[in-house]
Amino acid sequence: MSRFKRAGNVDSLAGFRTPKPEAAVPYGLLKAARKSGQLNLSGRGLTEVPQNVYRLNIDDSAEAQENVSFGGPDRWWEQTDLIKLLLSSNQLTQLSEDIKLLPALTILDLHDNQLSSLPSALGELQELQQLRLSHNKLSSLPTEVCSLYKLRSLTLQQNLLETVPEEIGELGNLTELDLSNNLLKHLPSSVGRLSALQKVSLCHNKLSSLPDGLGQLANVKLLDCSHNQLTDVPVSLAGMLALEQLYLQYNKLRRLPQLPAPVLREVFVGNNQVELLEAEQLSCLSAVTLLELRDNKIRNLPEELALLLTLTRLDLSNNDISTLPASLSLLPNLKVLLLEGNPLRGIRRELLAKGTGDLLKYLRGRIKEEAEGAAGPTAMTLPSESLVNTHNIKTLKMLEYMNNLLTDLPSEMKNLPKLRCIVLNHNRFSSFPEALYQIVTLETVMLGNNQVGGVDPSRLMQLFSLSTLDLSNNDLLNVPPELGLCTSLRCLSLEGNPFRTPRAAIVAKGTDAVLEYLRSRIPT
Incomplete structure (x- = not known):
């Protein structure tokens, strides 16, 4: 009888009722x-x-009907x-x-x-x-x-x-x-x-x-x-x-x-x-x-x-590159x-496999060989006794004399009509070379790691194409405010000089910030 009694508590219509759907959102x-x-x-x-999601802030919540305690947490x-x-x-x-x-x-x-x-x-x-x-x-x-x-x-x-x-x-x-x-x-x-x-x-x-x-x-x-x-x-x-x-x-x-x-x-x-x-x-x-x-x-x-x-x-x-310019090594x-x-010729495959450092070293060696090969009896003599054939270099767009003992450049260099880039890092220049002020085609001048004590901004302004000027690690005690008027400059490097203004924080912001600061210092 107990078995039938328990059965009497079962909802006999349970199988016919529609189950109450659970809320899609708890x-x-x-x-x-x-x-x-x-x-x-x-x-x-x-x-x-x-x-109920759309109406979340419109319909009354359950608490509105059930919890009217003003002291309740909800x-x-x-x-x-x-x-x-x-x-x-x-x-x-x-x-x-x-x-x-x-x-x-x-x-x-x-x-x-x-x-x-x-x-x-x-x-x-x-x-x-x-x-x-x-x-x-x-x-x-x-x-x-x-x-x-x-x-x-x-x-x-x-x-x-x-x-x-x-x-x-x-x-x-x-x-x-x-x-x-x-x-x-x-x-x-x-x-x-x-x-x-x-x-x-x-x-x-x-x-x-x-x-x-x-x-x-x-x-x-x-x-x-x-x-x-x-x-x-x-x-x-x-x-x-x-x-x-x-x-x-x-x-x-x-x-x-x-x-x-x-x-x-x-x-x-x-x-x-x-x-x-x-x-x-x-x-x-x-x-x-x-x-x-x-x-x-x-x-x-x-x-x-x-x-x-x-x-x-x-x-x-x-790509379809067959030769590499030695000037890549100057980057x-x-x-x-x-x-x-690439179908490169003249460069051994094992050299390429060694990596960028060895390849750039090889290209720098080619620059040195080309410079030595350009020397001849009609050359002009630089202070370091380096010889440069003026006839040959008149067609060059780039010159590189790094790690020499140069203190000046011969005035004849002002007659280089196509020169756009000159690299003179790691020499002994105490001032900006006079000849460079007269080469109006110059776009890049690299004078880092010398002993340059000053520049003439009024003459630099005449170099209308000058976009890059590297004067880092020199002896500049001050930076003339008028340098800020050299609006063609896109890259000006002044790090490593003993000047006090502009401050290092401004120099770190880049060329535009430095030029703007310098212009603000020009006396009115």
Whole structure:
């Protein structure tokens, strides 16, 4: 009988009742979100956003009905507006217009879902600062998004976008724009109005050109246009004066862009169709530390490469280079030189295998041999008894006399009509060589590690092409303020001198900061 008695307590209709669904969002999370203003629902397998999320700050909480104790720790009337909503890595196919019920949101993360469209109600989230929409299936962007004037970060990578609305230029506070991995064939000119932008990612699209307006983005530090179909880069990009990193790999470029960006550090132009390196383009790279030119069609390397004094890494792999200019060895900071995949002649393979240091040492030896070979009975004599054939050197663009005992240069050197670079480091000059003031073609003067006690800025100003001046480790007791008027200078090295002003902290900020300081010291 006990067996039947126990059976009498069983709900005989249990198999016919509809089970009560569990809440998609645990009550505890909603309760915590009311207090913190943040709700993380990432990776929960959601196919739609539960209605109680949208109505989080509208509907009365359970505490409003159950807990009326004014002394309780959970006082429901002190709830905080939701400002951060994370819905990434779910299976959302749409977002309800009810998103407008969360007007205080500053961060909305919807990346890694299945969204194919967005509600116009997004435009009502006027406090929004970050909108993450990457890795979805969006084919268009509603213009209402472009009315989110406080938006600072808009990430749309890995979608199906074919166009961007012209109204995007209204997002004046945007600092980051990521449109990579889409189907874009062109960009609206209004992008040039996004004056606060610092990072722009356009890689992996179908862009055949860039709008001229990009050149107005004077605060952009990183521009990634790799993996597109660019055949040229507009000259207007010269206006991007804050640019530090430029990515142009995997395009159809036939030449380097000519961008006089004073702080441009890294340039990637690999996997293009560049055949010729031109002096005008190279002269703009006064601050570059990394230059990647691999997988192009470059045949010859110009001597102007030796003007890239800040260069630490040069990648020339897989080109058509047969000879190396000995002047490469004059690059003072070069640590890595990659040349694999080139039909080099005259350099043993085992030498290449030894690495950059041994290769540069070999090239320096070639410079010495060429200098000795240029000596002859008609040469002029330098103070160190070095002999230089004036007829031969009249056609040279570069001269190098390092580690000698030179104290002066012969006046005949002023008659070198094509000289652009002279390297006189580690000698015994006590003053700036008089002859150099008269060589108006000079672009680079290297006088580091000498005993130079002063320079004449009024005469340096006559060297209109002078962009690099190395006076480091000399005996300068003062730096004349008028040196700041030498506006052609892009690289001025003054480290290791005994002057007190400008202070070391200003010198460490770079050439622009030093020149600006010097100009401020000119008596009025």
